[in-house]
Structure formats: structure tokens, C-alpha cells
Amino acid sequence: MVDENTPDNAPETEQAAIVQAGPVSSWLTENDFAHDGLEPDHLGIELIKVSPDFLIPLCTALYAYGFNYLQCQGAYDLGPGKELVSFYHLVKVTDNCDKPEEVRIKVFVPRDEPHIPSVYWIWKAADWQERESYDMYGIIYDGHPDLKRILMPEDWVGWPLRKDYVSPDFYELQDAY
Incomplete structure (x- = not known):
């Protein structure tokens, strides 16, 4: 989207970089919450980028x-x-709401120090979901009450869904019978 305040003679790359703020981003800006608005996804859901802090x-x-x-x-x-991304899809659920308001928060972290605070204490549904992100990508959710592997064996080395992951030459089945 092109901002109405962007001059018509501005380079196309500059025009393409401007994202119209959505309603949630506007509310966050009005209340002095640091964030960046991203281009809405293919369904029109507002995307917001925030730093881990x-x-x-x-x-x-x-x-x-x-x-x-x-x-x-x-x-x-x-x-x-490149970076790892943790995302949170939030919904505003009300009694009389045919089409609930939705927003997606994205946090980008470096792969060598992937620390993000846990949102478990805000939404308890984050419990197993953060554990799965930890197990598959190695993102450490600081403050999570039970951050341990949930899909892979406890002694598994590495993070299987990282794009630079190298599969081990063998995997020993334990307690298979």
C-alpha cells in the first residue's frame, strides 16, 4: 500500500516500503508501545513486529x-x-461477534541467542505451544514454567526444524517393544 502522503515522484521501492497502520497498530502507537507494522498477510490479518524486550x-x-x-x-x-521467528496469533473473542478481530505478533531473534520471554503468564494456552517451538527450533522462552522437549527424546541433540539442521546418521530406537 502506498501512503497518501508519499510524493508521486518517490521511487517505487520507497512507496512499497510504507505500510498503512492497522487498527491495532494505531492503538499501540497512541499508547506509546514500541512496535513496527508489517504488511497484512494474505487473509488481511494485521501483522505487528516487536522486539523481545x-x-x-x-x-x-x-x-x-x-x-x-x-x-x-x-x-x-x-x-x-538468518533469524528465527516466534509468532502469536491473537483473537478478540466476544459474545456477539460473527467475525472476531485478529492480530498476529512476530518476534525476530538471532539464532545464536534465541531468547524470548514466555507469554504463558498472560495466556496459559502458550504452555505446550512454546515447548514445541523450543523443541523444534531451540527458541528459549524465558520464564516458562516447564520448558523441556515435548516431541523429541530428552537426550536429542539439535533442533530438527531449523533449516541448517543436519540429521544424525542413525537413530537408536529405545523401548520400542
Whole structure:
């Protein structure tokens, strides 16, 4: 989207870089919460980028603003040597709401120090979801009450869904019978 204040003679790359602020981003800006607005996804859901340091204050504010349901928390890898991303899909659930308001928060962290504060204390649904992101990508959710592997064996080495992961030459089945 092109901002109406962008001059018509501005380079196309500059025009393409400007993202119209959505309603949640506008509310966060009005209340002095540090964040960056991203281009909405293919379904039109507003995307907000936040640094790990501001995740808890921002999520607490969004909870108070009415986003009372964490529909999904997950992670993905941008590629070898690039950042890891933890995302949170939040929904504002009300009694008379045919189309609930949705927003997705994204936190980008370096793969060598992937620390993000846990949102478990805001939305209990983050419990197993953060554990799965830890297990598959190695993102450490500081403050999580029971951050341990959930899918892989406890003694597994590495993070299987990272794009630079090298599979072991063998895997010994234990207690298979």
C-alpha cells in the first residue's frame, strides 16, 4: 500500500516500503508501545513486529485491550544464518461477534541467542505451544514454567526444524517393544 502522503515522484521501492497502520497498530502507537507494522498477510490479518524486550508489555496491553485468546503460537526459520521467528496469533473473542478481530505478533531473534520471554503468564494456552517451538527450533522462552522437549527424546541433540539442521546418521530406537 502506498501512503497518501508519499510524493508521486518517490521511487517505487520507497512507496512499497510504507505500510498503512492497522487498527491495532494505531492503538499501540497512541499508547506509546514500541512496535513496527508489517504488511497484512494474505487473509488481511494485521501483522505487528516487536522486539523481545517489549513483548510482555505489548501482549499485556493487548490482553487488556480485549485479545483474550491465543489461537496459535509457533515458530519458523528464515534460513541458514538468518533469524528465527516466534509468532502469536491473537483473537478478540466476544459474545456477539460473527467475525472476531485478529492480530498476529512476530518476534525476530538471532539464532545464536534465541531468547524470548514466555507469554504463558498472560495466556496459559502458550504452555505446550512454546515447548514445541523450543523443541523444534531451540527458541528459549524465558520464564516458562516447564520448558523441556515435548516431541523429541530428552537426550536429542539439535533442533530438527531449523533449516541448517543436519540429521544424525542413525537413530537408536529405545523401548520400542
